[in-house]
Amino acid sequence: MADADSDSIAVIGAGIGGLAVALALARAGRAVTVYEQAARLGELGAGITLSPNAVRVLDWLGLADGIRAAGFVPDRQWTQHWQTGDVLRESFRGSDFAARHGGAGYYHIHRADLHALLCAGLAAAGGGLALGKALIDVTADGELTFADDSRATAAIVIGADGLKSVVRGRLFSPLPPHFTGQVAWRGIVPVAALPAAVQALPPGIHVGPQRLFMRYPVRGGTLINFAAFVELAGWEAEDWSIPSTIPELLSHFASWDPAVTAIIAATPPASLFKWALHAREPLEGWIKGRVVLLGDAAHAMLPFMGQGAATALEDAAILARCLVAFSPEMALQRYEALRRERTTLVQTQSRLLGMQLQGRDPASLGRGDLQNEERLGLFDYDAVAMPILPANSPQLQDQCHSD
Ligand SMILES: Cc1cc2nc3c(=O)[nH]c(=O)nc-3n(C[C@H](O)[C@H](O)[C@H](O)COP(=O)(O)OP(=O)(O)OC[C@H]3O[C@@H](n4cnc5c(N)ncnc54)[C@H](O)[C@@H]3O)c2cc1C
Structure with missing residues (x-):
């Protein structure tokens, strides 16, 4: 017996990406429920860096004050030689940096603090969060089966269940990470x-x-x-x-x-x-019927650019905007078209940067052109304001509800 309204949107996984897309949809008045396998959202004992492209999304989600209160702004960052400690590069992330990025700064934050902000926002916006719901099966028609034998159906299913995604494994690719x-x-x-x-x-x-x-x-x-x-x-x-x-x-x-x-x-x-x-290797497609992937489930990457959660937040903003603006089928197509190229680039560049940073001649990092996230322009991406309609597409304009 289904325990969710068939018009609703189901999000699988209460990670950063899943909570963010659910919050965006709930704020837009959509009926959304997040299904999370964990029985409770515990203390995540680690930090995370939020670059301006991530902060723009969090600000748009109404979390600007919380992020600035809980975050730490690193005025300077050093890249140092492993043995001597010599400073090979210095980066500045203080108020000038934030001003250059339209006020969206750069923060280090405890993951538990970020999760708490997203969860509180979701609850305040009327979104649902069902804990202890480990997904074991999903169909392209939006039928969900959980390990506790319960079932649900949804008009749209968003697979935000991370690196070891069951949604990806059941519908997209059986290959493990x-x-x-x-x-x-x-x-x-x-x-x-x-x-x-x-x-x-x-x-x-x-x-x-x-x-x-x-x-x-x-x-x-x-x-x-x-x-x-x-x-x-x-x-x-x-x-x-x-x-x-x-x-x-x-x-x-x-x-x-x-x-x-x-x-x-x-x-x-x-x-x-x-x-x-x-x-994960990049997938050929992120959509199967009513089901779509987001965040690590779609494009897990090495952490050397600190962009995994940032790209999950970008996905969340673009997908929510598309679902609000277009018919469901068109929304998923526009989302994938807008996101796949960028996330594939970040996946590839993160691997290359890791190889460069761990190379045999660290001193060269102070001399050469390091293709890091800032030089690649990744911080400039604005998932909140960028156009989501393709240029010159009157046919698609007809399907646009509002944005
Ligand atoms: C060492 C390290 C440092 C990093 N540093 C940064 C950084 O500084 N900045 C940055 O942007 N990114 C960073 N990342 C990457 C970032 O942590 C991830 O990309 C991001 O957390 C992915 O979010 P997500 O919501 O897609 O997935 P996840 O955070 O993995 O969330 C998935 C959720 O789905 C749930 N779930 C899984 N399976 C099921 C199921 N079957 N049923 C129900 N629920 C399920 C899980 O319990 C979890 O809550 C780092 C990664 C690592 C490893």
Whole structure:
């Protein structure tokens, strides 16, 4: 027996992308329910960077004040030599940067804080959130089956169920995500536990052959979030919460700048996790009948540009705008046409940047043309204001309801 209205929109997955598209639709007055496998939305012990292209979407969703209150603005960011700590590049992300991007700045934020803002916004806008609903099957007609034997139907199903997407697996491609040859660690360290010289460092990354160590503050600068990446074969477990140990992580960074080893050594053991990084090849299409993919489910990428959540937020804005403006079939087609090329570019460039950052000659990063997210112009993308109608298309104009 279906437990959802057949006119409704179902979103599978309460990650950043799923919550954002649901919030946008709820704010537009659409009946939307998010189905999330987790029984509760717990503490996500990691940080995330929000670049201007992500911030524009969050502002549009009514979260501007919350993001600015919970976020940390890194006035300066450094790229440092792995062993000497020499500064190879310096980037500025303060008020001039924000002014250059129309007021949409650059923030580091705790993931739990971002999730809390999105969830509160969704509840206030009247959107539904059903927890403990693990999707096990979906049809192109919008019929959903969950692990607890319940069912639902929806006019539109948005598969925002992340890297290991069941929606993708059932309807689009049975191929699992592939191991990228990288193992990652994440941890959160109280700033007060670090030596004064390390506390004084601006946020940034240390780059070295086959390794990268990234750090930045969250929660008003009281905690340092870090992620460490190591090219490593032979271990491919992809759960995001596998405990690690400080000696294990130190063994991969033994001869690195003491600032790096000090951060690792100060990590509370219970907040250190590791996982093997997996990614997806671009799909040929994102639509099957009433079902469409969004975020990591559509285009999971390596994290070296910090654009996975940003592109999920861009997807959310464009898809919601299309669903409000066009008939359902046309909305899905316009969304895919507007998003696939960009996300394929970001997927490809993230992999290339990772290879460049972990190359054998880190000092070259200070000299050469690094094709990073800023140089590629990724920050300028405006998912909120860009036209969604194709130019010169009177036929399509007829199908446009409003935007
Ligand atoms: C180390 C690291 C650092 C990163 N840093 C950044 C960064 O700084 N900036 C940035 O923009 N991006 C970053 N990313 C990428 C970013 O985290 C992801 O791209 C983003 O979270 C994807 O969001 P999503 O909503 O598509 O998927 P997810 O966040 O994976 O959410 C999917 C949701 O679906 C649920 N789900 C899964 N299966 C089912 C099912 N069968 N039924 C119901 N629910 C289900 C899951 O429980 C989850 O809640 C980073 C990634 C990594 C690994």
